[in-house]
Amino acid sequence: MCRVTAPGTRDRPAADACPGITRPFAAADGAIVRVRPGGRPVPVAALQGLLEIVAGQEDPTLQLTSRAALQLRGLPDPVPADVRDAITATGLVPSPAHELVRNVLASPLSGLDGAGRCDVRPLVRDLDAAICADPALAALPGRFLLVVDDGRGDVVRESFDVGLLALDAGRAALLVGSPDRGFVVDLEDAAAEMVGVARQFLAARAALAPAAWHVREVLEHLDPPRLDVTLPPAPPRPVGPVAGHAVVGVPLGLLTRRHVDTLSRLTDEVVVTPWRSLVVPGGAAALDPLEDAGLVVAPGSRWLRLHACTGAPGCARTAVDTRRIARALAPALPPGTLPVHVSGCERRCGAPASGFVDVLAPTSVTEAIAAASDPTPPSPDPSEDR
Ligand code: SF4
Known part of the structure; x- marks a missing residue:
């Protein structure tokens, strides 16, 4: 059989390196493991369980990734069985075989604030269950992304492989690798249809491009119909009270024991957003304790502008402790x-996809402040948070 290599895949290994329990990533400070909520709310008890695992570390935090996953680092390498068991015991790994592929982003406030065209939470539960129920889908690349947008336009601009955009309370546009390719489906069929496209991708990948990671690499083979859908304007990313709930920013995307202990007194579960924040159901009445815990409750906070890569000691490519410098920089930003x-x-790594002020390898906080005053943005070359 003739095999063709899709553009961009020629020198790429078939397997990506996205980390999980079954495939930790070896970093300078130990193993990295990513835990994927599959687009669903995360029990606060599960966050506490994950924090217990990293409790003895110098920087015992959970990192929120740009795909709304939770990342632990500095674990023993190889990861011991008791650590793997403790992660699984949080309930965040419903199917070990699928742990690398439950990459689902959903509108975080759907069903809570009344702003979308429908409540996509039941659909997301069905989608996650359908993925986990199909052994074949465990072969999806770790970079394959499914998004479910309730019509407000907040996640449909992510670089998806299969996207769903609600059109009204009963119908949605199922987008295949591109915002202008796909078809309209009934919402009640949407989970099954999305999984069907994922299966078609796997078949096309096997036949044409074994190293493909994304639908767009085999789009011409799948040949979805043209679809004329107008994407809603991207809404602002809320921080603070929203319809009785709270959206709280997490400084540098690093969730601490103090944050989670406070959350545990307010709610049973939170929604992790792709934007270094959490939705706290019913949290609007508790902004003061959330702020006291170090979470961001107002849109003007400097923390919302500040990002840092992992840096030293976690990354062997630098001697700069980027997180320490960023924390010192925050009050003087x-x-x-x-x-x-x-x-x-x-x-x-982890730089915003759009323009940003580049504070590159500062040797001191003073140098970082000077660089942060220079508004000249570099050409970004972001990668997922590692
Ligand atoms: S930007 Fe450089 S130093 Fe920072 S995490 Fe990436 S490779 Fe490491």
Whole structure:
């Protein structure tokens, strides 16, 4: 059989390196494991369980990733069985075989604030269950992304492989690798239809491009119909009270024991967003304790502009402790509108996808402040948070 290599896949291994329990990533400070909520709310007890696992570390935090996953680092390498068991015991790994592929982003406030065209939470539960029920889907690449947007336009612009955009309370546009390719489905059939496209991708990948990670790499083979859908304007990302709930920013995307202990007194579960924040159901009445715990409750906070890569000691590519410098930089951050990203080297991991102020390998906080005052953005080369 003739095999063709899709554009961009020629020198790429078939397997991606996205980490999980079954495939930790070895970093300078130990193993990295990513836990995927599958687009569903996360019990606060599960966050407490994950924090117990990293409790003895110098920086015992959980990192929120740009795909709304939770990342633990500094674990023993190889990861011991009792650590794997403790992660599984949180309930966040419903199917070990599918733990790398439950990459689902859903509108975080859907069903809570009345702003979408429908409540997608039941659909997301069905989608996650359908993925976990199909052994074949465990072969999806770890970078394959499914998004479910309730019509407000907040996640449909993510770089999805299969997207769903609610059109009204009963119908949705199922988008195949691109916002202008796909078809309209009934919402009650949407989970099954999305899983069907994922299966078609796997078949096309096997036949044409074994190293493909994304639908767009085999789009011409799948040949979904043209679809004329107008994406809603991207809404602002809320921080603070929303319809009786709270959206709280997590400084540098690092969730601490103090944060989670406070959350445990307010709610049983939270929704992790892809934007370094959490939705706290019913939390609007508790902004003060949330702020006291170090979470961000107002849109003007400097923390919302500040980003940092992992840096030293976790990353061997630098001697710069980027997180320490970023924490010291926060109270002195010069005014501005662009995000500020502190990187330990020119890779600039985790940098915002759009323009940002580049604080590259600062050797001191003073140097970081000076660089943060320079509004000249670099050409970003972001990668997922590692
Ligand atoms: S930007 Fe450089 S120093 Fe920072 S995490 Fe990436 S590779 Fe490491």
